[in-house]
Amino acid sequence: MLDVLIAIARILFGAAISGAIHFYVWRRLVKSAQLPRRWHVGITIAMILLFVSIPVTTWTSRVWPAFAATFGWVSYPWLALIALTFVALLLLDLGKLFVWGARKVARRPAPETSISRRVFLARITGGTALAVGGTSMARGMIEARGTHEIVDVEIYLAKLPTSLDGFTIVQLTDLHVGNTIDHKFVQRVVDRTNALSPDLIALTGDFVDGKVEDLRDDIAPLSQLRAKHGVYAVTGNHEYYSGADPWIAEISRLGAKYLRNQRVTIGEGANSFELAGVDDHGARGGDHGEDLAAATANRDPNRALVLLAHQPRQVRRAAKYGVDLQLSGHTHGGQIWPWHYIVKIQQGGLLAGRYDFEGTQLYVSRGCGYWGPPVRVLAPLEITRVILRSGVQPRARAVG
Secondary structure (H helix, E strand, O other): OHHHHHHHHHHHHHHHHHHHHHHHHHHHHHHOOOOOHHHHHHHHHHHHHHHHHHHHHHHHHHHOHHHHHHHHHHHHHHHHHHHHHHHHHHHHHHHHHHHHHHHHHHOOOOOOOOHHHHHHHHHHHHHHHHHHHHHHHHHHHHHHOOOOEEEEEEEEEOOOOHHHOOOEEEEEOOOOEEOOEOHHHHHHHHHHHHOOOOOEEEEOOOOEOOOHHHHHHHHHHHHHOOOOOOEEEOOOHHHHHHOHHHHHHHHHHOOEEEOOOEEEEEEEOOEEEEEEEOOOOOOOOOOOOOOHHHHHOOOOOOOOEEEEOOOHHHHHHHHHHOOOEEEEOOOHHHOEOOOHHHHHHHOOOOOOEEEEEOOEEEEEOOOOOOOOOOOOEOOOOEEEEEEEEEOOOOOOOEOO
16 A cells, blocks of 8 residues: 555656646747647647646556557657756746846846747747757657667776686666567667676666566566576666566566575685675565675675665665675666756766775666656666776776
């Protein structure tokens, strides 16, 4: 019951924010532009219907996934378009406000403008913002559905034996199977990953958005993942929205080994390092929840320790347990600029790429899927190949 209430609260909060954005865009594009009555009425009705389509898609993805998967190709691109147009309009209006303020400070009177001129300017600026939003959305859809960038990241670990220098970990994260991501998309990710011939594959959470019975066929290609030392996984927050225990069982059946606040040794004897994994930062209830103490208990401090943790901010606790490297996702690199500023704040300044926190190295992948709109703006799809090196790590971005 609590999960249902939380889901409803999220939908209502999202609808409130979306409603405010829709109203602002409608006021600027329709009302201020004083469109002819038939255009005014038609566009207003269309915007209301499209606004409603967003929470409808979110809700039906739980109870009628086949409908949501089809309807999502309308509602989610619209969400991206309205959001990007909103940003463009806001920037234009802030520019106008700056000019107005500068005139006030300089005590220069504003030039008189007729009603027809104001309407003309409203239409020009509105049209410009819509064009910018539309172009950005179109490019973003091509980016989100295009080829995954292989990002090679060399990480130096002082405790890594020289015999393991060059060991590769392919990190896959934030695939978000469901709605507009299906079997074909997952197959592309799997094929691209296997072509890299990794030593180990790490799945760092948020692989699904829906129930096992609805997405079993779409997620099935994960069974084809191959790596010399196996496939390891940890939970993300979306697994908990979708039913963590059933998904842990299903993805385990496909060949991944979940590290639930656990640690394993990769390699043998002196030619090895330790790999640990913890539950997502927000996991609660039953036997779920991050437990770094359990994951690192009785570890050999002379061995390098690599941690899989879905959210980057978990590094602030991981550093206290002597973790050498943490691999995370969750952020999507912001997915759609400029909304990445909000994500960055939520994760304490950790958005994408390499960081150093109190001696613990962190790499945050942009992810190999997307959530919601099939759109990525200035945050390309990523399959990460981490190349472990024995030695001293060159300086990375320090965070505090």
